[in-house]
Amino acid sequence: MKALLCKKFGPPESLVLEQVESVALDARDVRVAVHAAGLNFADTLMIAGQYQVKPGMPFSPGMEMAGVVTEVGSGVTRVRKGDRVMSTCVYGGFAEERCISEDMVFPIPDEVSFTIAAAFPITYGTTYHALTDRAALKPGEWLLVHAASSGVGLNAVELGKLMGAKVIACSSTDEKLQIIKGYGADEVINYTQENIRDRVLAVTAGRGADVIFDPVGGDVFDESLRCIAWEGRLLVVGFAAGRIQQIPANHVLLKECQIVGVNTAQFIKHKLEEYRSRFTMMLRWTAEGRLRPLISATYPLDQVPQAMAVVMARSVTGKIVIAIR
Numbered sequence: 001m002k003a004l005l006c007k008k009f010g011p012p013e014s015l016v017l018e019q020v021e022s023v024a025l026d027a028r029d030v031r032v033a034v035h036a037a038g039l040n041f042a043d044t045l046m047i048a049g050q051y052q053v054k055p056g057m058p059f060s061p062g063m064e065m066a067g068v069v070t071e072v073g074s075g076v077t078r079v080r081k082g083d084r085v086m087s088t089c090v091y092g093g094f095a096e097e098r099c100i101s102e103d104m105v106f107p108i109p110d111e112v113s114f115t116i117a118a119a120f121p122i123t124y125g126t127t128y129h130a131l132t133d134r135a136a137l138k139p140g141e142w143l144l145v146h147a148a149s150s151g152v153g154l155n156a157v158e159l160g161k162l163m164g165a166k167v168i169a170c171s172s173t174d175e176k177l178q179i180i181k182g183y184g185a186d187e188v189i190n191y192t193q194e195n196i197r198d199r200v201l202a203v204t205a206g207r208g209a210d211v212i213f214d215p216v217g218g219d220v221f222d223e224s225l226r227c228i229a230w231e232g233r234l235l236v237v238g239f240a241a242g243r244i245q246q247i248p249a250n251h252v253l254l255k256e257c258q259i260v261g262v263n264t265a266q267f268i269k270h271k272l273e274e275y276r277s278r279f280t281m282m283l284r285w286t287a288e289g290r291l292r293p294l295i296s297a298t299y300p301l302d303q304v305p306q307a308m309a310v311v312m313a314r315s316v317t318g319k320i321v322i323a324i325r
């Protein structure tokens with residue numbers, strides 16, 4: 001089978017497409033013929049050696065994928081050959097085959113394409129976890145979303161609206177803000193041109209944002225602490241800006257707010273069945289048109305480096321999918 005390989009940590013251009021041997025199946029594993037794989041910001045960190053997971057060399061990047069089960073191990077009970085499935089596989093998605101535990105594959109309804117399913121688990125799984133388990137977002141609350149056209153950000157706008165929140169969305173260009181408005185944001189802020197604190201306080205009549213979804217970090221996090229509401233929850237989702245911020249504890253005291261970490265890997269480790277059941281629900285919402293995953297581009301397997309360059313240039317909206325079959 002063909003696989004895109006990272007042989008040593010480096011930039012996207014150092015990835016190579018090679019023919020590799022198929023691996024043997026463990027008893028609880030299934031073999032998936034990968035049809036499509038979602039590209040995430042974290043893939044660019046993993047190949048550079050800057051992500052918390054550092055696989056042994058060589059490895060294929062690709063944190064999520066969708067395809068058809070072609071073989072099941074002797075101890076597999078919940079999946080059958082021929083099933084259409086998607087998976088949060090952490091790495092190995094940018095290859096024609098991926099062997100993975102049956103617990104980590106989730107059924108895809110017929111109405112949902114492989115392309116949509118491949119781009120689903122990481123960002124929708126993280127965002128739902130963040131807004132419910134970590135922030136306990138309530139109807140009528142103000143939700144401020146940073147990088148709101150990103151993979152996780154656009155999902156936060158959509159899910160926030162479905163949960164009954166009033167959404168303020170921030171992004172760096174007016175073109176991105178147009179897309180976000182189409183997903184129901186109540187207010188938008190171009191945070192390269194406008195002051196986040198001033199606009200949020202104006203929009204919320206001085207209250208501030210009850211929940212802040214922050215995949216950006218750095219200066220954006222610092223500004224967020226200046227416009228969070230009393231008893232607000234600030235979700236630390238990622239550090240796309242590149243600077244891991246320090247927390248001034250005096251702001252936490254003054255606002256009686258919470259700084260809340262979001263780590264989907266931990267949620268999967270501790271509450272796998274809950275994580276699985278959410279996909280049944282959210283894929284049904286997708287089939288019904290209540291969720292509208294945005295796939296802004298697809299690339300073939302041999303053009304993953306070009307696709308990663310788009311992500312690193314801050315140019316992606318929604319998700320990019322790698323088409324493998």
Ligand SMILES: NC(=O)c1ccc[n+]([C@@H]2O[C@H](COP(=O)([O-])OP(=O)(O)OC[C@H]3O[C@@H](n4cnc5c(N)ncnc54)[C@H](OP(=O)(O)O)[C@@H]3O)[C@@H](O)[C@H]2O)c1
Binds near residue numbers: 042152176241312315
């Ligand atoms: N905690 C978790 O479990 C978890 C799960 C999934 C993702 N994440 C994290 O969430 C973040 C976003 O992931 P994603 O896959 O949704 O990303 P993405 O689609 O590639 O979007 C990243 C966005 O961040 C903003 N940004 C601000 N400064 C940037 C910079 N210097 N370079 C690049 N982008 C910059 C950009 O939006 P604007 O141009 O609008 O500012 C960009 O569109 C990443 O840090 C990722 O690691 C965390």
